[in-house]
Amino acid sequence: MNVEQSKLAEPKCSDYICEGKVKIYALNDEVFYNSAQIFNRDLSLIVIKAFSIKRNQDRIKQLSEKKTDTSGNLNKSLRIESHTIKDEDLTKKVESQEKLTIIEPLGASGLRSLRYIIELADEVDFVVCGDHDPIAIKQMEKNARLNGIDTNKLVCICADATRLLSLGNPKFIREFTSMTNKSIILGNSSWHSNLLNNILKPNLTLKYSVVDIDPYGTCSPFIESAISACENGGMVCFTSTDMPILCGNMPEVTFYRYGGNALKSSYMHEMSLRLLLNAIMSCAAKCQKGVIPLISCSVDFYVRIFVQIVHSPIICKQLAQKTSIVLQCTNCPSFHVIPFGKSQPKKKRRHNISIDGGNNEEPKDEISISPNVSNQLKYKPNNLKVPASSTINSTPILEENLLCCECGSGYYVIGGPFYSGPLFDPDFLNKLLIICSDIEEKKVSSLQNITMLKKIKGLLLSMKDELSDNPLHYHIPSMCTFLNLEMMKPSLFHSALRHLGYRSSHFHRDPLSLKTNAPNQVVMDILRTWALEHPPKNSQHHKFLQKPISTLNIKFEIHPCILLASKVGPRWLPNPEDNWGPKSRPGNNSKKKKVKHNIL
Numbered sequence: 231m232n233v234e235q236s237k238l239a240e241p242k243c244s245d246y247i248c249e250g251k252v253k254i255y256a257l258n259d260e261v262f263y264n265s266a267q268i269f270n271r272d273l274s275l276i277v278i279k280a281f282s283i284k285r286n287q288d289r290i291k292q293l294s295e296k297k298t299d300t301s302g303n304l305n306k307s308l309r310i311e312s313h314t315i316k317d318e319d320l321t322k323k324v325e326s327q328e329k330l331t332i333i334e335p336l337g338a339s340g341l342r343s344l345r346y347i348i349e350l351a352d353e354v355d356f357v358v359c360g361d362h363d364p365i366a367i368k369q370m371e372k373n374a375r376l377n378g379i380d381t382n383k384l385v386c387i388c389a390d391a392t393r394l395l396s397l398g399n400p401k402f403i404r405e406f407t408s409m410t411n412k413s414i415i416l417g418n419s420s421w422h423s424n425l426l427n428n429i430l431k432p433n434l435t436l437k438y439s440v441v442d443i444d445p446y447g448t449c450s451p452f453i454e455s456a457i458s459a460c461e462n463g464g465m466v467c468f469t470s471t472d473m474p475i476l477c478g479n480m481p482e483v484t485f486y487r488y489g490g491n492a493l494k495s496s497y498m499h500e501m502s503l504r505l506l507l508n509a510i511m512s513c514a515a516k517c518q519k520g521v522i523p524l525i526s527c528s529v530d531f532y533v534r535i536f537v538q539i540v541h542s543p544i545i546c547k548q549l550a551q552k553t554s555i556v557l558q559c560t561n562c563p564s565f566h567v568i569p570f571g572k573s574q575p576k577k578k579r580r581h582n583i584s585i586d587g588g589n590n591e592e593p594k595d596e597i598s599i600s601p602n603v604s605n606q607l608k609y610k611p612n613n614l615k616v617p618a619s620s621t622i623n624s625t626p627i628l629e630e631n632l633l634c635c636e637c638g639s640g641y642y643v644i645g646g647p648f649y650s651g652p653l654f655d656p657d658f659l660n661k662l663l664i665i666c667s668d669i670e671e672k673k674v675s676s677l678q679n680i681t682m683l684k685k686i687k688g689l690l691l692s693m694k695d696e697l698s699d700n701p702l703h704y705h706i707p708s709m710c711t712f713l714n715l716e717m718m719k720p721s722l723f724h725s726a727l728r729h730l731g732y733r734s735s736h737f738h739r740d741p742l743s744l745k746t747n748a749p750n751q752v753v754m755d756i757l758r759t760w761a762l763e764h765p766p767k768n769s770q771h772h773k774f775l776q777k778p779i780s781t782l783n784i785k786f787e788i789h790p791c792i793l794l795a796s797k798v799g800p801r802w803l804p805n806p807e808d809n810w811g812p813k814s815r816p817g818n819n820s821k822k823k824k825v826k827h828n829i830l
Contacts, residue, residue, distance in 0.1 A: 250275075250679045252344045254373040263339050264812065266805075270444070270534055271342050272682040273689075274467060275349055276669075277525060277536050278440060279677070280661040281465050282330055282353040285439070288463065289328055329355035330439040331400040333459060335391035335452070337361045340370035340384075342444065347383050349676050358403055358438075360387040360394045391445075395455035401436050437461035444469040450487045450509060457514050460539045465524065468506065471532040471812055476502030493558050493645040495565070496705030499528040500737050501556075504648035504701065506533060511549055511649060520545025525662065526653040527689060528739045530805070531812050548573070554650035556702060561640025562774055563709045563757075564750050567650060567701055636754045637774040652698035663690050685803045692738040692801040696745065703737045703745040709757055713774065714766040720744070721792050726756045728789040730781070741802050755781035 245256040249268060256263070330353055334343045337359035346354050359370055370386040385403055387394055397403065441456045441464070443449045449456075449468045460466050470476065475483050477499065478492035485491055488509045492501060503526050511521045520542035526535045550571030558565045634640040666687045668674045680686075710717050720742055727734040732748035746753065758779050761769075763786075769775060 247341075249341060250345045250681075251348050251676075252341060252373075252377055254339055254341050254344070254376065255369065263341065266530065266812065267444075269529060269682045269685060270469065270532070271345060272680045273527075273534065273686050274342070274442065275345060275677060275680065276662055276665050276686060277467070278330070278332075278346065278350060278465075279353055279674075280658060280665055281440070281524070281536075281538075282350075283661060284658060285330075285463065286328055329353060331356045331358075332440040332442065333358040333360075333395065333400070333438045334442045334444070335360045335389075335394045336443065336445050337370060337386075338366055340366075340373050340386065342442065343370075343384060344373060344377055344379065347379055348377060349679070351676060354383075356383060356385075356400055356404055358385050358387060358394075358400060360389050360391065362388065362390050364388050391443075391452055392455045395441070395452070395459040397459075399436050400438055437464065439464045440467065441465075442467045446471065448472045448475065448487055449506075453510055453513050457510070457517070457519060457539055462541050463538065465536060465538050466510075468510065468535045468537070469532055470502075470506055473499075473502065473531055473533070476505060476533065490646045490648050491644060493556070493643065495558055495645075496563065496708050496743070497565075497702040497737070499533075499739050500702055501645065501648055503528055503533050503535065503653060504650065505646075506535060507537075507649035507653075508553060508647060510535070510537060511552075514539060515546040515549050518543045518546055522655065523651070523653055524655050524658045525693070527693065529689070552649060552651040553647050554701065555644055555646035556648070557642040558645055559634040559637060559640035560643055562634060562637040562754075563704055563712055564634055564636040564640075564754060565702065566642075566750060569650060570647065636751070636777065638777075639773055648701075650701040653696075654693055654698065656694075656698070659690060659694055663687070663694070666690065684800070688801040688803050689738060692736065692741075695735050695801075696738050697733060697735045697747065700733075700745050700747050703743045704753060705740070706742050706744055710760075713757065713761055714768055715757075715761055716764045718760050718786075721788060722786045723756065725789040725792050726759075726784055726786055727752075728791055729785055729787065730783065752781050755779045756784055759784045760786070 247254050247256045247263060249271070254263075330350075332343070332346055332354060334346075334357065337343055338361060340359050343357045343359040347357055361367055361370070367386050367388040374384050374386070382404070387403070438459050439461055441460045443452050443456050443466065445452065447470075449470045453468070456466050456468070472487075474480070475487065476492060478484065478494035481491050481493075484505065488505045489512060490505045490508060492498065492505060495501070507521070507523060507526060514521050518541060520540050522538040522540065522545070524536045524538055526537075527533070551569055551573055553571070554567050554569045556565050556567050632642060634642065665674065665677075666683060669677050669680060669683055670687075672678065706718060706720050706723055720736070723744060724734045727746050727748055730748070730752065732746055732752065734744060734746040734748070737743040737745055744753075754774075758775060758777070759781075761775055762779075
């Protein structure tokens with residue numbers, strides 16, 4: 231046995247790592263583990279539990295609707311079943327049959343998959359955990375044995391993530407491993423044709439209920455394969471930790487990874503979420519699959535997105551109107567979001583036919599009343615409307631030198647395209663908050679070991695307050711710094727908007743952010759009014775302040791709604807340790823040599 235083979239057979243284990251209800255071996259820089267991702271894993275447990283509830287409710291609704299057709303008669307296929315199964319038993323039947331199958335193709339130590347199996351035992355039926363590193367696979371198997379995991383619940387596969395996801399057949403993997411009683415190693419050669427014909431081919435329609443993509447770095451190489459491996463109505467979980475790229479440090483890399491320009495601006499963390507969502511939706515739409523964001527959050531050094539995948543050409547048609555660009559001034563905080571498309575009710579031609587077959591009067595338009603919702607709307611490109619003055623310093627504005635209408639000296643840079651719709655589903659968010667409350671009240675025994683519950687609940691509460699229909703946000707300290715102003719309390723800025731009749735909120739990551747449905751000009755007028763009441767000592771932006779204030783009745787008095795919002799509860803909790811951030815890759819990745827394995 232050579233050195234590499236002995237290292238593969240007996241990895242060095244020095245201690246244990248305990249997380250949730252799982253205990254794993256701690257390796258000395260052999261397999262990747264990051265304690266800062268505990269929040270990510272705890273949140274994923276709660277989200278998957280909520281998704282299981284949502285999935286069962288949707289399934290019960292479908293079965294209930296199938297029991298009776300439109301005429302009120304029983305459906306033939308369910309006529310016998312309806313006599314034997316009572317409505318109150320339908321929930322129990324669905325919950326017992328509709329358990330989740332999960333795949334985690336980038337498993338590393340397998341900790342996440344083990345937590346899914348143990349802490350979501352009532353919801354999860356089977357988990358496939360993969361990694362391209364043979365040492366990681368051996369460690370997964372040791373960790374599974376350490377926690378007493380049944381081999382019928384977990385399969386460890388050594389394979390490239392994209393190739394593993396391309397199988398997309400949990401039943402095949404489960405049957406094959408039960409027959410051979412060994413883990414699977416995928417190399418460059420293809421599967422045996424007899425296995426493909428006898429096992430894989432009859433079950434090609436089977437997909438995974440949940441696909442969890444948690445890479446070291448970007449998730450963009452795995453988006454297409456993850457979507458294809460997910461069943462209709464299933465959920466895909468994406469993590470991306472390449473925040474310098476998503477936040478605009480290297481815009482050329484952002485563009486080829488995610489298909490859009492990232493701007494280094496006050497809203498860069500929100501835009502990173504929206505760029506990733508746009509990449510996911512654009513990829514799914516090619517196969518007429520719609521993407522429904524269940525929850526999307528920016529946390530610490532990464533973004534975490536949970537989306538539901540459904541076959542829906544109607545949702546795909548809405549993609550253009552939910553895709554936007556942003557025009558950001560290079561000098562001041564002003565920005566303008568412009569959607570690519572819009573929809574409006576279709577109109578059809580109506581003619582009054584005379585007895586002789588001719589028209590008695592001019593044709594009139596009427597709104598289409600087609601029962602198909604997608605046929606009621608007409609989609610077309612949106613108009614480019616840039617707020618700009620007709621002249622600046624008596625010089626006409628030309629197309630090539632369009633200047634910002636607020637400061638008169640900044641040019642517009644283009645960001646995006648990005649997704650500009652809601653970042654989360656309100657009903658799903660309420661389910662998550664209910665589960666958090668149940669855990670606090672010890673009603674969910676399986677999730678009592680979640681350590682980040684308070685921080686998760688704070689995040690969810692901040693998301694619940696967030697405006698869902700207004701993309702991107704301002705940063706109040708940055709706006710005050712721009713004019714060398716005394717810092718305005720966020721509550722005063724929000725109150726000024728509320729007194730004017732506009733809505734406002736924060737972005738869930740930052741309590742000093744400002745999201746609003748007010749026009750950009752109103753926000754800038756509030757800033758100018760504050761500058762008049764609290765003059766800056768030195769201001770180099772006299773053009774911005776010299777513009778007349780057109781918004782009337784701006785007042786900085788605390789609005790009653792602001793006081794009520796402050797009593798919701800703690801929302802932005804600190805991290806448990808200092809230097810809470812990403813870790814380097816495992817040290818063995820750059821040093822290990824290729825080891826030959828038996829290939830199927």
